[in-house]
Amino acid sequence: MSKVSYYSEEGFKKLKDELNHLRDVERPKASQAIAEARDKGDLSENAEYDAAKEAQGMLEMEISKLENIFANARILDESQLDTSKVLIHSKVKIKNTTNAMEMVYTLVAESEADLANNKISVTSPIGKGLLGCSVGDIAEVKVPNGIMKFEIIEITRD
16 A cells, blocks of 8 residues: 655646656657567567667556555645644755754655655655654654754744
């Protein structure tokens, strides 16, 4: 059984667009490539045909994976979320207690994570450590080289 994933409207639309692109554009291209390779003769020695069939198999796997994610995806109504605790889609300002460096992250679903835009997954070590914390709490995050401590400075919603 797959678990439910919560998305922003933007993330949900991006997921849907990607799935539609694979189904409506890439799938016909893969079928066309197989047909062209098949027309070139003996299939037993046709590397182009084998490559096209393998590419189609990979594409179908990706489509199946996205369909599964999409079937279990839900749009999160952010207006109903509590801002006193860190939850998915919270924008959190934290301070590293070791070096006093401040950072701002938005916690998102795994597929929406984008570190360049300060979006971290709720399943990442820092994301897991921050979930459920309130302003003023010290979150202890287990990382490969030990434990990092972050003070929760501010929790907001966009």
